[in-house]
Amino acid sequence: MPVMFATSEEAELAFYDALERADMERLMQVWADDEEVICVHPGGLRVVGHHAVQESWQEIMANGAIHIRPSNSVVLHSMMSAMHSLIEQVSVQGPESSEIVHCYATNIYHKGPTGWRMIMHHASAAPSQAGMLDLHDVPGMLH
Amino acid sequence: MPVMFATSEEAELAFYDALERADMERLMQVWADDEEVICVHPGGLRVVGHHAVQESWQEIMANGAIHIRPSNSVVLHSMMSAMHSLIEQVSVQGPESSEIVHCYATNIYHKGPTGWRMIMHHASAAPSQAGMLDLHDVPGMLH
Numbered sequence: 590m591p592v593m594f595a596t597s598e599e600a601e602l603a604f605y606d607a608l609e610r611a612d613m614e615r616l617m618q619v620w621a622d623d624e625e626v627i628c629v630h631p632g633g634l635r636v637v638g639h640h641a642v643q644e645s646w647q648e649i650m651a652n653g654a655i656h657i658r659p660s661n662s663v664v665l666h667s668m669m670s671a672m673h674s675l676i677e678q679v680s681v682q683g684p685e686s687s688e689i690v691h692c693y694a695t696n697i698y699h700k701g702p703t704g705w706r707m708i709m710h711h712a713s714a715a716p717s718q719a720g721m722l723d724l725h726d727v728p729g730m731l732h
Numbered sequence: 733m734p735v736m737f738a739t740s741e742e743a744e745l746a747f748y749d750a751l752e753r754a755d756m757e758r759l760m761q762v763w764a765d766d767e768e769v770i771c772v773h774p775g776g777l778r779v780v781g782h783h784a785v786q787e788s789w790q791e792i793m794a795n796g797a798i799h800i801r802p803s804n805s806v807v808l809h810s811m812m813s814a815m816h817s818l819i820e821q822v823s824v825q826g827p828e829s830s831e832i833v834h835c836y837a838t839n840i841y842h843k844g845p846t847g848w849r850m851i852m853h854h855a856s857a858a859p860s861q862a863g864m865l866d867l868h869d870v871p872g873m874l875h
Contacts, residue, residue, distance in 0.1 A: 634867050645867065674772075695854045716775065
C-alpha cells in the first residue's frame with residue numbers, strides 16, 4: 590500500500606503512531622528513501638542513511654512499542670520543508686510502575702514527489718521542568 | 733552594518749566565529765529576526781523567540797568566548813531552507829587543562845529577503861566516540 594502524507598503534520602502523526610504500535614513498516618514509510626536521512630536518538634551515536642536508521646529503530650523496538658506523547662509543538666514552515674520542535678513525553682517502564690521522561694525532538698520533513706517525509710529526527714533528554722516551561726519572549730517570564 | 737549571508741554555509745561560519753569571538757552583535761545577526769526562532773542548549777530548557785535566544789547566549793557567554801570546532805557536517809538542502817547536522821568539538825576548561833567534549837548540533841537555516849538566517853539550533857551531548865564514528869549505511873559497519 591503506497592503512502593502519501595499531504596502535510597508534515599500527517600507524517601508526524603504517522604511517525605508517533607507507528608512507534609506506539611511497534612509497526613516498523615509504517616515507521617519507515619514516514620522516512621524519506623530518496624535522499625540522505627539522519628537520526629540522533631537520546632544519548633546515542635548519530636545514524637546516517639535509511640537502512641542504518643531502520644536498524645536503529647529495530648534495536649529500540651526489540652522490546653516492544655514505544656509510548657511517546659508529542660506535545661508543545663512549534664512548527665516553522667518553509668516552501669518545501671517543515672521543522673517541528675516538540676516535547677516528547679516518553680513512558681518508561683520502571684521496576685514497579687511506569688514514569689514519564691521528557692525529550693526535546695527536532696523533526697524535519699521535506700516535500701518530495703511522494704509527499705511529505707521525515708529527513709531528520711534529533712531527540713535529546715530534556716530537564717524535568719520541560720513539560721511546563723519554555724523560555725519565551727514574554728515580558729517578565731525570564732526574570 | 734547590514735549583513736547578508738549568501739548561503740547557509742556562510743551563516744554557519746559566522747555563527748561559530750561569533751561564538752569564538754564572544755561577539756553578541758554578530759551572533760544575533762545570524763539568527764532570523766522576522767520569524768520565530770528556537771534554541772535548545774545542551775541540558776537546558778527550550779528557548780523560543782529572538783529576544784529570549786539572545787538572553788540565553790548572553791548568559792552562556794558571560795564567562796567569555798566559546799570555542800567550538802564544527803566537524804563532520806552533513807547538509808541537506810531544500811528550496812528555501814537547509815539543515816546542517818554536525819558534531820561540535822567544544823573546548824571545556826577544566827581545573828588544570830582544557831578538554832574536548834562532543835555535542836551533536838542540528839542547525840536549520842531559512843532563506844528570506846535578507847539572505848540565509850538561522851531559525852533553529854538544537855545541541856545535545858554526544859557519546860565520547862561521536863568524533864570518530866557515525867552509524868552509516870556502509871555494509872559491515874554496523875556489525
